[in-house]
Amino acid sequence: MIFEFAALALTLALGVALVLLGAAPAWVWPLVPLPYLLRHLYLLLRLVRLIRRRHRLTPPYPRGPWGEVYRGIARYQQRGRKGRKRQVRFSRRFRQAADAVPDAxxxxxxxxxxxxxxxxAAALLDVHWPRDEGRRLSELLAQPDLAPFIEVGEYLRPLEITPEHHRALMLxxxxxxxxxxxxxxxxxxxxxxxxYHLNMIRRDFVANASxxxxxxxxxxxxxLENLADAPATPPAHRRPLELMQRQAQRMRSIIEDLLTLSRLEMDDQDTRQGPVDVAAELEQIVHEAQALSDGQHRIETRIDPTLRLLGNQVELRSALSNLIHNAVRHTRPGTSIHIRWEQDADGPLFSVADDGEGIAPEHLPRLTERFYRVDQGRSRAVGGTGLGLAIVKHVLNRHDARLVIAxxxxxxxxxxxxxxxARGVPVGSREEACASIS
Known part of the structure; x- marks a missing residue:
């Protein structure tokens, strides 16, 4: 700024001197500032030309305010170059990482x-880039479920397919x-x-073994039943026979649950569906739960009798009874159990809640695993098989529903x-009639 003030003062002093020497003010004052103004115009046009041609601004910079302008733009250019280098380096690393990923x-x-x-993607999906750029993925893979799957955007549910170019693969x-x-x-x-093959082997083994x-x-x-009921059985043998009967019944329950799980896993889609009177099913299940509780629990219900559900009656009854019976088996006497079947903002909702001791957070993600128990000793004592929630999960998946545990x-x-x-069917509705006919 000192240089700029000095140049301006020198220009004014030169004009005053010329006027004192007898020069006409009419041409002195327009001409004397002209070199000063031309310098500014030159520096401005030079800056515009350098920016337009994307040249780097390098020293030496002009003196005065224009030097600060040149210096500031040079700093922005340097930061921009560093940012572009970082972007190029990051893009290169991202491309290398994407190329190294074994997944398509x-x-x-x-x-x-x-x-x-x-x-x-070339090996797994037969999608080659850039050869196939601009083509639709559903056209290349020729899978009927692929286009709706992508369009709906179900980010949590995977789609299993076998590509046409390699039928031995399961993706x-x-x-x-x-x-x-x-x-x-x-x-x-x-x-x-x-x-996939390991799961098939496991399913076949479980089904065949069961x-x-x-x-x-x-x-x-x-x-065992005949021996326990026979009059000739010595009294000392009755206690061991009762224990054997109890364990045989427990083994039978485990086998039945394993067979149910195998059937659910092998048949992903169930076409035998219709309107299910959930209220009537719950009424029977609640009576069973009250008998199981033997008056030791307070069971409260709020059930909408006008709300039916499109689904498989046998599977839904299995899932609902598992949840309600678990609430009775795995809570202490005196616990209150609240059963709800109602319509909420997202659709039909069934819930079982209790005010018992609760479950530690580390157990919640694994509750639906088969044979997983929070309390091993207590679960065996009450006769649980450890398969109930796994069955519930599979049934809900087959009915496009989700299980929320809190x-x-x-x-x-x-x-x-x-x-x-879409699965809620009010009593007497047109949807119920159509579902019953189909």
Whole structure:
């Protein structure tokens, strides 16, 4: 700024001197500031030209305020270059990481067209980038369920497919929102062939073993019952026979639950569905629960008799009874149990809540695993098989519903089954009539 003031003062002094020497003010004052103004105009035009040509501003910089302007723009340019280098480096690292991932990654635009795919997509999905850029993924894979799956955007549920180019593969597809624009998605395909075959082997083994065990166990249970009821049985033998009968009954319950699970796992879709009178089913289950409790629990109900559910009656009864009986078996005497069946904002809702001792948070994620027990000793003592919640989970999956578990130690536990609104069928509605006819 000192330089600028000095230049301006020198210009004014030169003009005053010329006027004192007899020069005409009419041409002195327009001409004397002209070099000063031309310098500013030159520096401005030079700056515009350098910016337009994207040249780097390097020293030496002009003196005065223009030097500060040049210096400030140079600093912005330097920061911009560093930012671009970071972006290029990050983009390169991201590309390297995406190329190293064994799962197939495919980026789709809002029209489900391919924008980018990593090398693993070529082996797993037969999607080659950039050859297939701009093509629709559903056209390349030729899977009838793929386009609706991507369109609906079910981010939590995977889709299992077998690609046409490699029928020996079993892939699990997941989608996630991606990018800045609405509708863009990231498709992730994982090879689950080994896991799939292991699950098939496990299902076959459980189903076959359960079927093979059912007949000899029935024979053993029958003989035990005859021996226990026979008058000639010595009194000293009755206690061991009762214990054997109890364990045989427990084994029978485990086998029946294993067979139910195997059937649910092998048959993912159930076409035998119709309007189910949930209120009537709950009335019977509550009577069973009261008999099981033998008056030791306070069972309260709030059931909407006009709300029915589109589904499989046998499976739904199994799921509802498991939740209610668990509440009776696994809570101490004196506990209050609240059973609800009603319509809420999201659709039909069934819930079982108690004010018992609650479940620790570390157990909640594993409650639906088969044979998982929070309290091993107590569960066996009350006759639980450890398969009830696994059955509930599979039944709800087959009815497009979700299980929500909430619990606080010392306060109680709540199991809620949230069904989609489309499965709710009010009594006497047109949907109920159509479902009954179909």
């Amino acid at each position: 990654l495919v980026i789709l635009d809002k029209l489900q067209r391919i924008e980018w795919a990593n090398p693993a 699990s597809l997941r989608i996630a929102p991606f990018g800045e624009h609405k509708g863009e998605r990231l498709v992730v395909a994982r090879d689950i062939t080994k896991l 079927h093979e065990l059912r007949t000899p166990l029935t024979v053993i249970a029958g003989f 619990s606080t130690l010392g306060t109680g536990t709540r199991f809620a089954c949230q069904f989609p609104a």
